[in-house]
Amino acid sequence: MSNRKSSKAKKSNPKYIFVVGGVMSGVGKGITTSSMGLILQSRGFNVTAVKIDPYVNVDAGTMNPLEHGETFVLADGLECDQDMGNYERFLDTQLTRTNYMTTGSIYLSVIEQERALKFGGKCVSVVPHIPNEVIQRIKRAQQEQDADITIVEIGGTAGEYENLLFLDAARLLKLENPQDVLFVLVSYLPIPNKIGEMKTKPTQHASRLLNSAGIQADMIIARSTHALDEIRKQKLSVMCNVSVDDVISAPDVDSIYHVPINFEDDNVSTKILKKLDLRPRKRDLKEWTSFTQKIDAANKEVKIGIVGKYFSSGNFVLSDAYISVIEAIKHASYFYRIKPVIDWIDSADFENDPKKVSTLKQYDGIIIPGGFGERGVEGKLKVIQYIRENKIPYLGLCYGMQLAVVEFARNVAKIKNAHTAEIDPKTSDPVIHIMPGQDTNIEQGSMGATMRLGEYVCDITPKTLTRKLYNSAQVQERHRHRYEVNNTYREELEKAGLTIAGVNPDNDLVEIIEIPKHPFFIGTQFHPELLSHPTNPHPLFKGFIKACHKK
Ligand code: GLN
Numbered sequence: 001m002s003n004r005k006s007s008k009a010k011k012s013n014p015k016y017i018f019v020v021g022g023v024m025s026g027v028g029k030g031i032t033t034s035s036m037g038l039i040l041q042s043r044g045f046n047v048t049a050v051k052i053d054p055y056v057n058v059d060a061g062t063m064n065p066l067e068h069g070e071t072f073v074l075a076d077g078l079e080c081d082q083d084m085g086n087y088e089r090f091l092d093t094q095l096t097r098t099n100y101m102t103t104g105s106i107y108l109s110v111i112e113q114e115r116a117l118k119f120g121g122k123c124v125s126v127v128p129h130i131p132n133e134v135i136q137r138i139k140r141a142q143q144e145q146d147a148d149i150t151i152v153e154i155g156g157t158a159g160e161y162e163n164l165l166f167l168d169a170a171r172l173l174k175l176e177n178p179q180d181v182l183f184v185l186v187s188y189l190p191i192p193n194k195i196g197e198m199k200t201k202p203t204q205h206a207s208r209l210l211n212s213a214g215i216q217a218d219m220i221i222a223r224s225t226h227a228l229d230e231i232r233k234q235k236l237s238v239m240c241n242v243s244v245d246d247v248i249s250a251p252d253v254d255s256i257y258h259v260p261i262n263f264e265d266d267n268v269s270t271k272i273l274k275k276l277d278l279r280p281r282k283r284d285l286k287e288w289t290s291f292t293q294k295i296d297a298a299n300k301e302v303k304i305g306i307v308g309k310y311f312s313s314g315n316f317v318l319s320d321a322y323i324s325v326i327e328a329i330k331h332a333s334y335f336y337r338i339k340p341v342i343d344w345i346d347s348a349d350f351e352n353d354p355k356k357v358s359t360l361k362q363y364d365g366i367i368i369p370g371g372f373g374e375r376g377v378e379g380k381l382k383v384i385q386y387i388r389e390n391k392i393p394y395l396g397l398c399y400g401m402q403l404a405v406v407e408f409a410r411n412v413a414k415i416k417n418a419h420t421a422e423i424d425p426k427t428s429d430p431v432i433h434i435m436p437g438q439d440t441n442i443e444q445g446s447m448g449a450t451m452r453l454g455e456y457v458c459d460i461t462p463k464t465l466t467r468k469l470y471n472s473a474q475v476q477e478r479h480r481h482r483y484e485v486n487n488t489y490r491e492e493l494e495k496a497g498l499t500i501a502g503v504n505p506d507n508d509l510v511e512i513i514e515i516p517k518h519p520f521f522i523g524t525q526f527h528p529e530l531l532s533h534p535t536n537p538h539p540l541f542k543g544f545i546k547a548c549h550k551k
Contacts, residue, residue: 013180014142015149015276018170020215021157022187022206027223028250028259029186030083033153034090035260036184038288039269040149041091042260044281048145049087050099050138050152051080054162058104061480062448065310069320073478073530074100077454082323083153089327089533090260098141103162106133127168134169149276158185159209167213174215182275185210185217185240186250189224189232198224200235207240218275219246219268227251246271255295255330257534260288291334291535298339302548304329305363307345307383309376319344325369325397328532332541338549347379357386365393365520365548368400370480370527374423381407393520393547395540398481401513401523402432405485405493408515413496415489422483431493433486435509441482452479458502458511458526466501466512466522469543475502477511477526484525485510520547 019033030051037047057063060071061079072085078097088095110133114124142150154170156163174181187203207217220242222228228236228249237244248266253259263269264285273280310321319326319342326342333340343363350356360366366387368380380400384407387394396404402420409418409431420432434442441450455476460467467473487508494500501522502512515521522540532538 012278015180016173017151017182017184019151019153019184019186022185023202024188025157027186027188029153030086031256031259032186032221033151034086035263037151038090038260039263042283042285043269043273045148046146047091047149048141048147050141050150051083052166053081053102053155055102056104057102058108059449065321070323073453073480075455085324092533096144098144101137106130109133130165131169131172134166135173158206167215171214179277182218183215184219184221186221186223189222191225198232200232203236204239217242221248221250223250225252257292257295261292287535294334294337298334298337300338301341302338302364302545303341305343305345305366307347307366307368307380308371309347322369324529325367328529328538328541331532331534331537332545335537335542336545347376347383350379350382354382357382360386363392364551365544367395370398377423385411388521391519393544393551395544396523397527398525401525402483404523405431405513408498409493413493420483431486431489432483435482435484438482451482454478456504459505461501464499464501464514466514469539477528478530479526520544
């Protein structure tokens with residue numbers, strides 16, 4: 001449920017807004033959905049958001065981050081698309097697994113019902129059973145969150161074979177409730193270099209493709225590098241059958257967090273509420289505006305290095321795999337009116353040229369985020385040793401924490417063969433070992449949704465930096481891992497100077513480590529980045545950024 005309370009007036013029918021894409025992916029459907037949610041929330045409505053991914057994967061847990069971006073984890077343990085993180089961040093809310101679906105999950109559920117004879121002997125068909133299941137899921141999300149307005153983002157773009165059934169579900173929902181369903185097309189207007197003019201034609205085609213699926217857009221969010229001029233607004237209006245007022249110019253912005261404010265400069269919430277026949281209440285965007293003012297006022301810099309391996313995509317560098325980490329850095333930095341400058345560092349570089357670690361001096365802080373597998377691990381260990389010895393602030397997230405324990409064990413506690421069993425299952429000193437039951441999962445090839453996932457409790461050790469930062473004796477954080485610190489080595493590591501700063505009380509699992517006498521060296525088994533919100537940055541990230549700034 002959203003932490004932002006809505007002042008309840010008389011309930012009207014639940015309303016639905018479908019956000020669909022045109023021309024190409026990656027132009028900001030997720031940010032549009034999140035921003036619309038925020039501005040509608042700011043008018044006093046309860047808003048929730050649903051993401052539909054057209055993949056056959058049942059969830060996002062089995063997708064490579066290089067292909068699909070970050071796997072976000074919900075409190076209930078669902079591994080899902082990174083857009084769910086945007087929704088939670090913008091709406092300051094906690095979503096559940098009902099708010100996410102893929103083609104795979106929809107088919108799975110229909111097939112399970114068929115196996116349980118739930119269709120009473122009928123022939124189960126793609127149409128209507130699949131769109132019906134989609135509609136049921138959307139309605140359930142609306143009910144669970146008691147939402148006045150449910151915004152549903154359909155992944156992919158109009159015209160793709162893969163999302164046709166979802167568009168059909170949207171069409172049918174509109175047919176059933178014509179007054180309560182809206183369609184927003186987020187489309188891209190290219191400005192080809194050689195031509196130098198903004199072209200509307202691809203968006204015209206996208207709108208026609210939607211029409212051929214039986215859908216008419218009610219509003220077009222016109223994404224481009226530049227603002228849309230009147231001529232092009234008119235043209236899109238005539239060619240796409242949308243009123244000029246409902247063609248919204250959405251040029252590139254420095255920060256995604258400005259998008260809701262830009263929408264409101266164009267009165268988007270008022271326009272939508274009018275279409276949905278909902279009476280707008282007084283706008284309250286104070287908290288958000290004061291956050292964006294801090295972004296604008298940022299006048300200091302910190303330079304942060306993120307050491308990972310999910311960066312390169314052919315000739316291009318992608319940072320999507322670490323999106324929540326990046327946003328958490330931003331939230332904490334803006335809190336102090338600091339502008340973070342983030343560099344991507346490929347850990348494999350330090351394996352080829354170990355002397356290169358000294359280039360890390362230039363950073364005010366280093367983060368090693370979550371990860372899996374062998375590639376780049378020895379490079380990461382070299383990085384950790386360098387920054388531990390040279391007192392550069394360090395935040396290790398999940399794998400980044402496990403590897404910090406390996407490095408400490410090898411170089412400080414002098415446990416020569418220390419390693420994580422993930423890389424070397426036969427090591428004589430598995431300081432990080434597999435969690436009970438996970439070996440069977442791996443042996444049986446049961447890899448989907450079987451990690452330790454979602455929210456778990458963590459007791460924070462008194463008199464630690466972590467305790468000071470959280471200012472709390474117990475916290476709940478989100479997890480995604482199969483390996484853990486091996487308690488057999490705990491005493492030896494503590495004797496050598498490692499602090500165990502947080503433990504799960506139910507199974508005595510080490511959740512947080514610290515190295516004292518260091519400006520900032522904290523590693524967490526969980527992913528604090530998943531709980532950082534723009535107007536409520538995560539305490540560990542705040543502590544890290546503060547330490548970076550001091551440096
Ligand atoms: N590969 C490690 C594990 O499975 C860390 C996972 C992560 O960083 N999310 O335990």
